[in-house]
Amino acid sequence: MNMNLQEGLKLAEEVDNAVLNTSGVTVILGTPFVHLAAVAGKVKSAGVAAQNCASEESGAYTGEVSAEMIQSTGAQYVIIGHSERRAYYNEDNETLKKKVELALKNSLTPIFCCGEVLDEREANKQYEIVKTQLSESIFHLSADDFKKLVIAYEPVWAIGTGKTASSEQAQEMHKDIRNMIAEKYSQAVADEISILYGGSCKPSNAGELFANPDVDGGLIGGAALKSEDFMGIVNAF
Secondary structure, three states: OOOOHHHHHHHHHHHHHHHOOOOOOOOEEEEOHHHHHHHHHHOOOOEEEEOOOOOOOOOOOOOOOOHHHHHHOOOOEEEEOOHHHHHHOOOOHHHHHHHHHHHHHOOOEEEEEEOOOHHHHHOOOHHHHHHHHHHHHOOOOOHHHHOOOEEEEOOHHHOOOOOOOOHHHHHHHHHHHHHHHHHHOOHHHHHHOOEEEOOOOOHHHHHHHHOOOOOOEEOOOHHHOOHHHHHHHHHHO
């Protein structure tokens, strides 16, 4: 929740212009709802994502924004299950399952977030937690629908806490997630899925993180608020 509409448009245009000269990387801008239609109408070289969507199709849900509304702005993606939505708004796996289904129904690509908090990591339960999140929200999908998703792994304990997930820890968890997908669907499906890393990724550590074979990109937070920082990460990829 950063930037007013004018500031957000300026940032989107700066990134869009910079991305024009970048090849071999897909860039997606995840904007607040009030920026969505304006940004989607402006950018040409980047995709556009909403940061959330409603778990209902339409109706008496004042203040909510549906997947159909998002799709109508020209956005192509929606972030679902971000750690902040899970933590602050108590979004559970069943709610997120409904959101994923509505996103797919409206031809949006869900960027589905999963990950464990510090207590779970310290108890060595990260594998179990992530497997439950995937099983209860997205593993019911057909292989064809599943292939339309992007997965983002967020080690919640490494976001704004001063603790950092090492490049090795990121690779280990990404490999685990890919193995879970291969087990559920097939190795071919697992190899096709992009798994992004979302935990304090910045220009100084992006290259090391992205060098891992199972880290296919990043879900960038604070480092995306200045175009030069964000492009530093894009260029590292």
